[in-house]
Each structure stands twice: as structure tokens, then as C-alpha cells.
Amino acid sequence: MSRIPIRLRVAAAFAVAMAVVLAGTGWYLYSSLGTHLAHALDRELRLRADDLETVVRDPDASLASATTGRFVEKGESYAQLVSTSGTVIEFTRPLGRVPVLTHAELTRALHHVILGNRSEVAGLDEPSRFLAAPFMKGHIRLVLVVGATRENRAETLASLRDELLIAGPIALLVATGAGYLLAGLSLRPVDSMRRRAASISAERPGERLPVPQTRDEVERLGVTLNAMLGRLEEALARERDFVADAGHELRTPLALLRTELELALRHADSKEELHQAVWRSSQEVDRLAQLAEDLLLLARSHGGSLPLRVESLEAADILTRVASRFEWRAQAASRPLTTSQPDGLRLQGDPLRLEQALGNLLDNALRYGEGAVCVSARPASAMVELHVTDEGAGFPPEFLGRAFERFSRHDHARTRGGAGLGLAIVRAIAEAHGGSAHAGRSDAGADVWLSVPGAA
Ligand SMILES: Nc1ncnc2c1ncn2[C@@H]1O[C@H](COP(=O)(O)OP(=O)(O)OP(=O)(O)O)[C@@H](O)[C@H]1O
Numbered sequence: 001m002s003r004i005p006i007r008l009r010v011a012a013a014f015a016v017a018m019a020v021v022l023a024g025t026g027w028y029l030y031s032s033l034g035t036h037l038a039h040a041l042d043r044e045l046r047l048r049a050d051d052l053e054t055v056v057r058d059p060d061a062s063l064a065s066a067t068t069g070r071f072v073e074k075g076e077s078y079a080q081l082v083s084t085s086g087t088v089i090e091f092t093r094p095l096g097r098v099p100v101l102t103h104a105e106l107t108r109a110l111h112h113v114i115l116g117n118r119s120e121v122a123g124l125d126e127p128s129r130f131l132a133a134p135f136m137k138g139h140i141r142l143v144l145v146v147g148a149t150r151e152n153r154a155e156t157l158a159s160l161r162d163e164l165l166i167a168g169p170i171a172l173l174v175a176t177g178a179g180y181l182l183a184g185l186s187l188r189p190v191d192s193m194r195r196r197a198a199s200i201s202a203e204r205p206g207e208r209l210p211v212p213q214t215r216d217e218v219e220r221l222g223v224t225l226n227a228m229l230g231r232l233e234e235a236l237a238r239e240r241d242f243v244a245d246a247g248h249e250l251r252t253p254l255a256l257l258r259t260e261l262e263l264a265l266r267h268a269d270s271k272e273e274l275h276q277a278v279w280r281s282s283q284e285v286d287r288l289a290q291l292a293e294d295l296l297l298l299a300r301s302h303g304g305s306l307p308l309r310v311e312s313l314e315a316a317d318i319l320t321r322v323a324s325r326f327e328w329r330a331q332a333a334s335r336p337l338t339t340s341q342p343d344g345l346r347l348q349g350d351p352l353r354l355e356q357a358l359g360n361l362l363d364n365a366l367r368y369g370e371g372a373v374c375v376s377a378r379p380a381s382a383m384v385e386l387h388v389t390d391e392g393a394g395f396p397p398e399f400l401g402r403a404f405e406r407f408s409r410h411d412h413a414r415t416r417g418g419a420g421l422g423l424a425i426v427r428a429i430a431e432a433h434g435g436s437a438h439a440g441r442s443d444a445g446a447d448v449w450l451s452v453p454g455a456a
């Protein structure tokens with residue numbers, strides 16, 4: 001069924017529904033006309049019986065004379081006057097003296113009017129309907145029987161049936177055709193969207209599906225799909241930028257490494273000079289390795305799916321471990337480095353990743369900030385906030401919005417050599433923990449923090 005085109009399925013469903021409606025209407029028309037005709041015939045028989053009664057009561061008139069008059073039409077109707085014993089006293093032309101009524105019917109007709117059907121009556125070869133009514137002629141009780149063939153009713157019904165049998169299928173065909181055309185018309189925009197979609201490619205950005213201005217489901221589908229194309233395009237552009245930036249960042253240390261090695265090869269005369277060159281080269285290799293690791297982490301963290309080894313941790317442990325790693329650098333720069341946290345504060349997290357995130361923040365504080373650096377932990381409802389503050393100028397307001405994006409650096413900082421991945425990694429780690437990362441200003445200067453879930 002699902003392989004049949006929608007257009008055909010709609011038309012077929014339409015045809016079936018239409019056939020049911022047409023058949024129902026036809027049947028209703030046919031049967032209500034049948035009942036209507038039957039009632040009309042009964043009414044006619046009653047009227048005729050009344051008329052004939054007046055005729056028969058007249059001592060000078062007879063039924064036979066009435067047959068030539070307006071009361072009984074030849075060939076289609078008949079009348080009979082019967083005595084209480086069942087003897088036919090008078091009759092109209094097609095009938096003989098054979099009584100129309102059976103004995104039981106006569107007995108009933110002596111008391112009240114009865115109606116009945118006859119499939120055959122002597123002299124008439126068509127089915128007929130009769131009415132028998134008692135009446136008094138002087139002191140004599142008699143029964144008047146009037147009847148009429150049902151041929152007219154049958155003919156009318158047959159012609160209606162024939163007309164319905166011709167008109168019904170024609171109406172069905174026309175309606176199905178109209179349904180097929182209509183379904184085609186309303187599906188046309190879908191088809192043109194499909195054709196455009198088939199030709200859209202990543203090489204030509206900005207292409208969109210044609211959206212019909214119909215204010216219906218098709219228009220909404222088109223608008224939604226176009227919005228999706230827009231989002232995909234943006235994501236693709238971001239990925240491209242990421243790859244381009246990554247390539248660019250890798251090129252610089254590689255170029256430096258090559259220069260360093262070439263210089264050493266050609267001009268390093270002494271062992272001392274060679275040692276210096278190798279040392280500088282190993283620095284660049286370190287940078288390359290770090291960069292590669294950062295890129296890998298960011299690629300893996302896509303969609304918050306960075307694998308973590310979460311455990312319940314003492315906040316103080318993490319802070320002291322990170323601070324001790326940076327102690328020598330702070331001392332070398334004559335920058336005080338302190339930690340602060342409430343006693344017994346615990347959090348849920350991966351210790352290595354949290355140390356990495358705090359390490360990035362400390363590195364930034366020492367590199368871009370000034371004055372004292374403080375690493376602190378604070379409870380905040382169900383979360384724990386890990387702050388790194390310094391006393392420098394902090395983030396320029398126009399840069400704050402994109403500080404956590406990959407490869408984003410404030411222009412002044414570009415010369416100082418970072419790749420701009422540190423804060424992006426902090427955010428990826430925070431989000432992988434189900435938390436978030438923020439940057440702002442404290443009273444003293446820059447304040448960057450990440451929040452992670454607390455633990456009891
Ligand atoms: N404590 C701070 N004070 C002032 N500016 C900051 C501070 N921390 C970060 N920044 C600014 O934010 C930018 C982005 O920092 P991020 O750590 O993401 O990149 P990076 O340090 O330049 O490079 P990477 O960390 O990859 O070596 C920095 O270049 C700097 O301009």
C-alpha cells in the first residue's frame with residue numbers, strides 16, 4: 001500500500017468514500033420513493049372506494065356502468081361487490097365472478113376496511129393491491145372490493161433505478177477524477193521542493209526550498225525545512241572555520257620547528273648551539289602535542305558527550321593540587337597564588353578533567369591578568385562553583401560574549417601565543433558535567449568560573 005503514490009491513494013480513498021455516499025443516497029431515494037408510491041396507491045384506493053360506494057348505493061347505477069366512467073380505469077383497476085356469503089353481485093370488466101377475497105378476508109372485511117396484495121387476479125396478469133370495505137345498501141350488508149395494479153409503481157421505481165445506475169457511476173468517475181486532480185495540485189509544491197532539495201549541495205550555500213504561500217501544512221513544512229537548512233549551513237560553516245583555524249594554528253609551530261631544525265642543521269657549530277636548537281624544537285613539539293590534544297578533546301566533547309570518570313571529590317583537594325602545579329610559575333612572576341573554600345565542600349566530577357579546566361583558567365590568569373590570583377570553591381544551591389580570579393583589567397566587554405568560543409582570542413592577546421582553545425575546553429568540561437562556564441568581573445578584576453554538580 002505504501003508503495004502506491006499518495007496522489008493515487010488519496011483519489012482511491014475519495015472514490016471509496018464517494019461510492020459509499022452515492023450508494024447510500026441512491027438506496028435512500030429508491031426506498032423512500034417506493035414507500036411514497038405505496039402510500040399514494042393506498043390513498044387512491046380509499047378515494048375510489050368512497051366514490052364507488054356512492055355509485056353502488058344508487059339503485060339505478062351499477063359497477064359495470066362505473067367502469068366506463070371516471071371511477072375505474074380499464075385494464076389497471078377493478079371493483080367487485082360481494083355479499084356476506086361471498087357471492088359476487090357485481091364486478092367490473094376484467095374480473096369475472098371469481099371472488100378476489102378469500103373467505104377469511106371476507107369475514108374480516110365485513111367488520112372493517114382491509115388492504116392486501118394479490119400477485120394474480122382473474123383477467124389481470126399483473127400483481128395488484130386491493131382494498132375491501134363493508135357498507136350497507138339499504139338493510140343489506142355488502143363488501144366493496146376495489147383494486148389497482150402495482151405496475152405504475154414498479155415502472156417508476158425501475159426507471160429511477162436505471163437512472164441511478166447510470167448517473168451514479170458517472171458522478172463517481174467525475175468525483176474521483178476531481179479528487180485525483182486536486183490531490184495532484186496540492187502535492188505539486190511538495191514535488192517542486194523535492195526537486196530543489198535534490199539539487200541543493202554544500203558547495204552552493206544559501207540555496208533554499210521554494211515555499212508556497214498557502215498558509216497550510218506544506219508551507220509550514222517548507223519553512224521548517226528551510227530553517228533546518230539554515231542551521232545545517234551554520235554548523236557546516238562553523239566546522240569549516242574550526243578546521244581552517246586548527247590548520248592555521250598547527251602551521252605556526254610546525255613552521256617554527258622547521259626553521260629551528262634547518263638553522264641547527266646549517267649553522268649550529270658548537271654542541272651548545274645544537275643543544276639550544278633541540279631545546280627550542282622540543283618546546284614547539286610540546287606546543288604541537290598540546291594543541292593536538294586540545295583539538296581532540298574539543299572534537300570528542302561535541303554535543304556534551306565527553307567521556308568522564310565521575311566520582312565524589314573534596315573541593316579542597318582539587319584546588320590545592322591545581323595551585324601546587326602553578327606555584328612555581330606564580331612565584332617566578334611574583335604573583336601571589338591563594339586558594340579558598342568552605343570546609344568539607346564536596347562535588348561530583350572527573351578529577352583529571354576538572355584539574356585541566358582549572359589549569360586553563362590559572363594559565364589565563366597568570367598570562368593575561370595581573371596581581372594576586374585566587375582559586376576558590378563556593379556552594380551555589382545544588383551546584384559548586386569553581387572560581388579563578390585575578391586583579392587585571394579583565395575581559396573587554398565586546399569580547400566577553402565570544403570568550404568561550406573555539407579559537408577566540410582578544411586581539412591584544414594574539415601576540416601572546418595562545419590558540420584560543422583554553423576557555424572552549426573549560427566550557428566543554430563544565431557542560432559534560434551537566435554544568436556551565438561563565439566569565440565576568442569581580443571587585444578586583446577578572447573572574448572566570450565553572451559550575452559542576454555538588455555532592456553530599
Ligand atoms: N583572566 C583573564 N583576563 C583577561 N583576559 C582573559 C583572561 N582569560 C582569558 N582572557 C582572554 O580570553 C581569550 C581566550 O582565552 P583562552 O584561554 O580560550 O585562549 P588562549 O589563552 O588565548 O589560548 P590557549 O588557552 O588555547 O592557549 C584570551 O586570548 C584572552 O584575550
Ligand SMILES: [Mg+2]
Binds near residue numbers: 363364420421
Ligand atoms: Mg588560555
